[in-house]
Amino acid sequence: MTDRKLEILEIAQRLFCENGYAAASIRDIAKAANVEPASLYSHINGKEELLDRTCFMMADKFLAGIDDVNDIYFDAAQKLKMAVDTHINILTNHLDASVVFQREWRYLSDERKAEFIELRNKYEEGFRVIVQTGIDEGIFNEVDVKFATLALLSSLNWIVEWYDKDGDLAPSEIADRLYQFVLTGLKKRVSPQGVKGLM
Amino acid sequence: MTDRKLEILEIAQRLFCENGYAAASIRDIAKAANVEPASLYSHINGKEELLDRTCFMMADKFLAGIDDVNDIYFDAAQKLKMAVDTHINILTNHLDASVVFQREWRYLSDERKAEFIELRNKYEEGFRVIVQTGIDEGIFNEVDVKFATLALLSSLNWIVEWYDKDGDLAPSEIADRLYQFVLTGLKKRVSPQGVKGLM
């Protein structure tokens, strides 16, 4: 992918993020790129390619992240921490693209949408494996794995709704707190004995 | 609001939910209502009214729910349970409208969008009060209130992404598990002594 094409892709991601795929027009993208609308077609085959590339590039990133985590031998708590860290890192490093990945994938063509959903399921499965492992190891509660994983991932994903690059919370701090929250919950533990050193 | 107008509103909500506000056209809505596009304008002033009414109707519902909870005297854990129950109930009872409320509000006009955000902040504030109360009462961990509330609400809201009306999980079950998850977290408690009877 040429530099100019990447540049256009990132402009498109910003506009898709701000206005949504359907509401961000080719003319908007062209204007933001200081180019006539027709000129974009020297670089892309069509509007959907911009969405398609974004969604699948991000899917690849997320999948590579979870695969790395699951390939290493650690206990489930450590793996979960790594997975959360990685997820937040990708999210905050590619904020616009992540928003598109999360919100706009449904505007993909039917065939590509099906492929995308499959990849996303694979990613969720990676998290489920971690949670299930934790239960098997006896360090996690015997929760409904599918349910808990969805709750977990939703907390991770909602970050894009409020994360501020120039805010006071660094990505690593967000990851720390989120991990702590998901691990410990709200309720105070009366007897802290015996759970030390778990994380 | 006349019956027919409500009917049209609900059709619009379904299509806004399925295709997004920008991609769901007046002609689509008309077709689904078995009517010519122009006929819709006997009932509505414009497309945006359908979005506007949906967003603010739902905002009212959610706000009324949290206000009811906060007006009663219970401890924070009980209040939180009630708030979660209420939230899930509204969500599952008005699934299409809730999705629009969550995803499509940014297509409101600038002025209305500002009003909407204010209402949504008020709702979040209602949850923050509960969490803060729990900390003050000494039954919740001393978490970052703003952060924890966002994580909590994100778990609640993500439900619309996977909830199936005909699935095996009833709304009340979802609320129970979600509450349990947020309260207890993943990590196993070694010494359960002394926390009985909290919920």
Next chain:
DNA sequence: ATATTTGCCTAACGAATGTTCGTTATGACC
């Protein structure tokens, strides 16, 4: 019984949509 409102119709409007066309200026390579 007559007047009025309601709910829908056909037809059309101007604007915006994604895209295609033929062309052109600019350099790099043989």
Next chain:
DNA sequence: GGTCATAACGAACATTCGTTAGGCAAATAT
């Protein structure tokens, strides 16, 4: 110096968009 690829251009395309105007039949109200 001729050939080719790149990246841009202005103009136009067919289509779709939200919306308006004017009329007509049935239901409702007076």
